[in-house]
Amino acid sequence: MGISAVSARPARYGWPRLCRLLGSCATRRPHGPAPAAVRPGRALHTARPRRQEVPLTCERYGLRRLPFSRLSRADVAFFEGLMPGRARTDPEELRAFNVDWLKAARGCSELLLKPKTAAEVSRVLRYCHERNLAVSPQGGNTGLVGGSVPVFDEIILSTALMSEIISFDPVSGILVCQAGCVLEKLNEYLGERGFVMPLDLGAKGSCHIGGNVATNAGGLRLLRYGSLRGTVLGLEVVLADGTVLDCLASLRKDNTGYDLKQLFIGSEGTLGVITAVSILCPQKPKAVNLAFLGCQDFSRVQETFTTCRAMLGEILSAYEFMDEKCMELVVKHLGLSNPLRGSPFYVLIETSGSDSTHDEEKLNSFLEQATTSGLVTDGTVAALWSLRERITEALTHDGCVYKYDISLPVGKLYDLVTDMRARLGHSAKNVVGYGHVGDGNLHLNITAESYSHSLLDAIEPFVYEWTARYNGSISAEHGLGFKKKQFIQYSKPREAIFLMQRFKAMLDPKGILNPYKTLPSSP
Amino acid sequence: MGISAVSARPARYGWPRLCRLLGSCATRRPHGPAPAAVRPGRALHTARPRRQEVPLTCERYGLRRLPFSRLSRADVAFFEGLMPGRARTDPEELRAFNVDWLKAARGCSELLLKPKTAAEVSRVLRYCHERNLAVSPQGGNTGLVGGSVPVFDEIILSTALMSEIISFDPVSGILVCQAGCVLEKLNEYLGERGFVMPLDLGAKGSCHIGGNVATNAGGLRLLRYGSLRGTVLGLEVVLADGTVLDCLASLRKDNTGYDLKQLFIGSEGTLGVITAVSILCPQKPKAVNLAFLGCQDFSRVQETFTTCRAMLGEILSAYEFMDEKCMELVVKHLGLSNPLRGSPFYVLIETSGSDSTHDEEKLNSFLEQATTSGLVTDGTVAALWSLRERITEALTHDGCVYKYDISLPVGKLYDLVTDMRARLGHSAKNVVGYGHVGDGNLHLNITAESYSHSLLDAIEPFVYEWTARYNGSISAEHGLGFKKKQFIQYSKPREAIFLMQRFKAMLDPKGILNPYKTLPSSP
Incomplete structure (x- = not known):
């Protein structure tokens, strides 16, 4: 059997509700390449101003620590001997490694290890395995589901110095x-x-x-x-x-x-x-072109996609959509201007190819076709990635944001937004949808003036049940980590989860690797 | 632990040698799309003339049957009840399903099952699991490594009727x-x-x-x-x-x-x-173009590849090479004509794109560049896939063929041919190389007037050791099946093989699924 990560439930709220609490209202990170000023950088870790302390995950959730060994002086001495100067125990230094990028999860690890080679990682894990010490592996600590920081006092194993x-x-x-x-x-x-x-x-x-x-x-x-x-x-x-x-x-x-x-x-x-x-690694494209278009309904967004894929073929590199609510928020909160007349839907198309003349010809033919046939009511060829990229940023200015990253069959992609909007009515401020049509990936976002339990209850588990009904995925690209592990059953059958738990038990029988993550706690 | 498939070694030859025997001289199948006349079709199974009987694999190798249950009348009755008319026991009907496409491996299964649904497959396997009956799953039975037919009397589970x-x-x-x-x-x-x-x-x-x-x-x-x-x-x-x-x-x-x-x-x-x-599934390309070129050495074949990839970019869909020996054999045995002057190497380039004018322009620019810079000494734009496709066929006319399907870093791709040619000298008739430069996939073929142990010993394990030295793969695309399973250690480390055996043991603890295949027998 797999790990039984979290057996104690907090007193007041059930586990799922608490997961949801953590999962919402905290995601304030732009999707797509963020503008330089807000792009996450290492400086965030080392030079962050001391604001309000992030609550300890274990306390916030009333979790029970699994019976791993406690770090001893002898353990620290061993690691210091193994990698002198790279076994760090200074609490101030560890602070940034204990908190996730969203400032929504915090562990209380007392040891940060920075190996340089696989051989060192091997010696660390062999020792931890023998001593039954839990380990939280960490890369750039930019994950959005609480997977990259300890939940309790797991040793943080950072890949920061493995950069060759x-x-x-x-x-x-x-x-x-x-x-x-x-x-x-x-x-x-x-x-x-x-x-x-x-x-x-x-x-x-x-x-x-x-x-x-x-x-x-x-x-x-x-x-x-x-x-x-x-x-x-x-x-x-x-x-x-x-x-x-x-x-x-x-x-x-x-x-x-x-x-x-x-x-x-x-x-x-x-x-x-x-x-x-x-x-x-693919070759660097020599030519990149953009087009920004307006569509009258989502079926035209879809049809424009199929037309565009057929006409642009091998040079199509992005097909993103956003609804008019997204545009309104970007205009309202960030002062960006909408280059098109008002449309219910907007589409951003990018081409990347090896010949700029050819690519422009293809793009122009497509645009002519799309406009003539009425698929597209308005359009411009300009560098407008910022409108798409800064939606998340605009949303954070709109109040408390409930964020969902969902995969669905392309045909159902926007129906979830429509249904959610109808369901929530005036209890939500805005219900918006945008995302990667080409990948079947919807970013559903719901804003409200402030956080409310009743609104969350209206959203969840409805959003997961809806997604499951159409064989979608409740995590398109962010993973499960700590926050979503209890919801895996909405996207994977019981047999698959059971098999995952068996793989975990086989490869990590003591459950020392990133405990409390990815797989659901036992019932 | 994983399956211990073959514990008895044949009396006269060691297991590796026998594997090699089966692995060689039998592969007479064109690579790439074969001409219609020789393309493998279902007719081969049902209307094959009775020629010399293929030796039973278990007898040829002196193998010991693993202790699975023997098929009983009650078993057959069960399956007939489960899928009336689709549990077949007629030896004549089973003959084609017991022999592989190359006519190099033969099992002696007495039962062929043709389920139509996953639920039927589930009931079959649950029964076999309980009864400890071995099963050989079979698709189109076109594999080249003996993986798709029984080794002993495994029940053949065919997917032939699951075609919706x-x-x-x-x-x-x-x-x-x-x-x-x-x-x-x-x-x-x-x-x-x-x-x-x-x-x-x-x-x-x-x-x-x-x-x-x-x-x-x-x-x-x-x-x-x-x-x-x-x-x-x-x-x-x-x-x-x-x-x-x-x-x-x-x-x-x-x-x-x-x-x-x-x-x-x-x-x-x-x-x-x-x-x-x-x-x-990708879109069907609207335009397909071909070019056939001559190069003076393999370094120019490589450089032409990088140039071509840079200039053709996203429309490049194939980059195949063959050496002059291949060309000689195709000309000599099949009467095809070489459209170019004699070159040590030939290259076939295919483009697939969405705009024929653009694609032809790109191709012409590349050809001009390649010719001007001396990368290519001769070239033609014509439909010449047959020269590349029929190399295998030509080889079968050249005598006994020892065939290897190797992955290597592109820079080392042809060195194996050169080294092998030097090593074998006059003991081989021809040593030729061709394959997919873009995939790093070499088809190394050695011909001789007739089969010889001493020639095989000169080739193997040298070819595997050479491949392992450059971190290549001894099976680029054919798999291991029955024939190559004992050579896996040339491409995978001990720890990986051990882990594979643990996965096998976990998922199939009785080892009933396609026994004697893929993983090496225990030492």
Whole structure:
């Protein structure tokens, strides 16, 4: 059986409700590449002003600590001997590593380890396994579901000093690097060589590639380059008992046995610690074009997508939509101007290709077709990513925000917004929808003047039940982490959850790796 | 511990040698889309002339049967009750299902089951699990490594009658279908709707999509659309004990827990029986162009690849090479004519895009650049796939063929051919190399007038050791099946093999699913 992470329920609220409390009203992070000023950076960790202390997760939820060993002086001495100067115990230094990016979860770890090699990670885990010490692996600590910080006093195992590029082959485009490489740095490194990373995220300035892989990050380039399931070619992983699993192949094709690395992609540090990554990188596109369009209804948004995909074909790299409420908020709160006449829906299209003349011709043909046929009522070709990117920011100015990141069949994508709006009526201030049409990924956001239990009860579990009814996913790209682990059953059948728990029990029998995360507590 | 499949070694030859015997001289199947006349089809199964009987695998290898139950009359009665008319015991009918496509492996199963639903597969496996009856799952039976036929008397579980298309969404391009759908039929179905399957194989006329996924088939479209790891979105799998695992999501993004389906992709039927597949299908390209070029050395083949990828970018869909020996054999044995002056290397480039004018412009610019810079000495734009496709056929006319399907870092791709040629000298008739430069996939072929032990000993294990030295894969796309399972250690570390064995033991504790396959016998 898997871990039984949280057996004590808090006195006042049931576990699901508390999960929901944490899951809402705290997500104030722009999706997509954020403007430089609000982009998460390491400076946030080291130079944050002391504001109100984030409540300890364990206290907020009234959780019971699992029976792991307590860190002893001898333990600290062991780690100091193993990595002199890189076993940190200064509470002030640990503060930033104990709190998540959203300031919604806080652990009370007393030890931060910064290994430089897989061999060091192996020795750390072997020791922790023998001593029954819990470990919270941490990359750039930019996750949105509380998965990257301790819940209690787990030792924080940071990949911050594992930032070496091991190799890059410009013929194949295959990059091999340590897990702690920052995504943006890798992208810069590749950019100088005519390549790009196959993924891009708002958190790129801080997030580590190991963390990206451990959480199976999606992001902005998924429509074009596919998921990490296809682009990650190999991993080096250290298992809970210290075994180093070297599956760091840098081959596009390898059919020798089960593809073990896949189990670690998206396992959120609960099955092993990723120490190095081999990844296939596409060429840097030579030409990038944008178009911003207005549509009269969501069926036209969909039809425009199919038309555009057919006409732009291989150069289509993004197809994002937002509803008029989103536009209103961006205009109202951020002072951006809507370049189009008012439309119920707006669409942002990006092309990336190898020939600017060809790409512009394709885009113009499509725009002519879309306008002539009435799919699109208005449009402009301009650099308008900011309208789309800053929706999240605008939402945070609108009050308390209840945020959901949902996958649905494309045809049902906007129905959830419509149904939710009808359901909530005047109890919500705004119910807005935007997202990646091409990926079937909806960002549903509900705002209110202030937090209210009754509004939350009207939203949940309705939103999860609705999503489950249409075979959607309650977490498209953010993972389950600490906040959503109790809701997995809305997207996965009982048999699958049971099998996941068996894998966990097999690979980490003592449950020391990132406890209280990803899999639901036992009933 | 995993299965201990073959514990008895044959008297005369060691196991590795016998594996090699089976692995060589039998592969006479064209790679890539074969000409219609030699394309594998179902007719091969039903109307094959009675030639020399293929030796029983168990006798040929002196194998010891694992202690599974023997099929009883009561068992047959049970299955006949479960699926009237679809539990077949006629030896004549079973003959084709007992022999593999290469006529190199033969089992002696006495029962063929043809379920129509996952529920039937579940009832079959639950019964077999309880009764300790071994099962050999079978798709189109087109595999090249002996993985799709019984080794002893395993019950053959065919997906032949599970051929329904469940749904297709033309907005997202997501197809959901039963495992027994024939690849070519799916492609035709999609073609009528403006889409294509993301994979293409020479065996497309017979192979089942379930078998493709179970073996993680690569094929001709991998360079463009990536592997099944990225395009397969969901699976329905029946586990050894009959549990139905419904992970048939049709979503591009879903980060709720571990991605269990990945473990079954490429597991060759040893961990579960795939009963349905959800797969992301790309649009059908509107324009396809070809170019056939001559290069003076392999470094120019590589440099031409990087130039071509940079200039053709998103429309490049194939980059295949062949050496002059391949060309000589195609000319000599098949009477095809070489449209170019003699060159040491030839390259076939394919583009697939959405605008023929744009694509031709790009191709012409590239060709001008490649010729001007001396990368390419000669070239023609013509439909010349047959020269590349018929190499395998030409080789079979050259004598006994020793065939290897190897992945290597692109820079080392041809060195193996050069080294092998130097090593073998006059003991081989021809040593030729061709393959997919873009995928790092080399087809190394060695011909001789007749089979010889001493030649085989000169090739193996040298070829595997050489591949391992450069971190290559000894099976790029064919899998391990029965023939190559004992060589896995050349491509995977001990820790990984051990972990695979633990997964096998966990999911199939009695080892009833496709025994004697994929994982090595215990030492």
